[in-house]
Amino acid sequence: MVAVESLSELRQHVQNARQAGLTIGCVPTMGALHAGHISLVEAAKKETDFVVVTIFVNPTQFGPNEDFSKYPRPLELDLQMCREAGVDVVFHPEVPTVYPAGATTSVEVGGLSSVLEGAFRPGHFRGVATVVLKLFNMVQPDVAFFGQKDFQQQLVIKHMVRDLDVPVRVQTCPTKREADGLAMSSRNVYLSPEERQTSVLLSQALKLAETMVHQGGATPGGIEAAMKKHLETDPRVSIDYAKLVDAHTLADLNRIQSEMVALIAARVGTTRLIDNMLISGHLS
Numbered sequence: 001m002v003a004v005e006s007l008s009e010l011r012q013h014v015q016n017a018r019q020a021g022l023t024i025g026c027v028p029t030m031g032a033l034h035a036g037h038i039s040l041v042e043a044a045k046k047e048t049d050f051v052v053v054t055i056f057v058n059p060t061q062f063g064p065n066e067d068f069s070k071y072p073r074p075l076e077l078d079l080q081m082c083r084e085a086g087v088d089v090v091f092h093p094e095v096p097t098v099y100p101a102g103a104t105t106s107v108e109v110g111g112l113s114s115v116l117e118g119a120f121r122p123g124h125f126r127g128v129a130t131v132v133l134k135l136f137n138m139v140q141p142d143v144a145f146f147g148q149k150d151f152q153q154q155l156v157i158k159h160m161v162r163d164l165d166v167p168v169r170v171q172t173c174p175t176k177r178e179a180d181g182l183a184m185s186s187r188n189v190y191l192s193p194e195e196r197q198t199s200v201l202l203s204q205a206l207k208l209a210e211t212m213v214h215q216g217g218a219t220p221g222g223i224e225a226a227m228k229k230h231l232e233t234d235p236r237v238s239i240d241y242a243k244l245v246d247a248h249t250l251a252d253l254n255r256i257q258s259e260m261v262a263l264i265a266a267r268v269g270t271t272r273l274i275d276n277m278l279i280s281g282h283l284s
């Protein structure tokens, strides 16, 4: 495995792989890698011949009061995990490599970017779409791998790829969970032991939504209210949203339909967590 910081080195390695007839897979990350990221690397290794992991804590997707400066950056550990997982190249650029002085261009995916996460984190998806398009242009992968954990993110990226004819296939991989159901996230390290216990309420609330859909009779509004009630059983939780929406458009629902997603964003103490579950209901 090689770890490179410059675009020219990255391009040289990718070009060599291409000339050898290999297909390129890319796993974009912000580092602080965990088993969820490694499952993306495994999917990339299965489906492509040459795997590039990018590690870049992207400043443009953090709001002014968010955790950009304290976001964990354990680079040596990350490189070790990538080496053990059989990654070919880790690209870990500095900020000026990705955003040269004077850069003023950004990518805005209309509609999808302004609801749910977008409503609570204005500008977040502009930062995500911009950096992901840049990383795609830098790596030029055949396939890029993202986790379902960031459900709205993977939807926004798929729309960007479609709308701008980006020649990359975007593959979404299942969320990796701890034994008690908590979705793996680089931000879980912020949780105190008590908060860590509380945080299981998110996946429990999603399961509750799934059970209510499958039992039948409940409305989307009733299911959202039940998720909120479950989350509020612990005063450490403060809810941004707990929604059951269309899995493709993220639009609100009047009735249960076939392809839905339940999405939760909540603060546990000061740590903001998100999680989601795809739920298929019967047409009604």
Ligand code: PAF
Pocket: 028, 029, 030, 056, 058, 061, 128, 131, 132, 150, 153
């Ligand atoms: O999901 C992430 O880690 C980031 O949002 C991504 C896709 C690497 C863009 O910075």
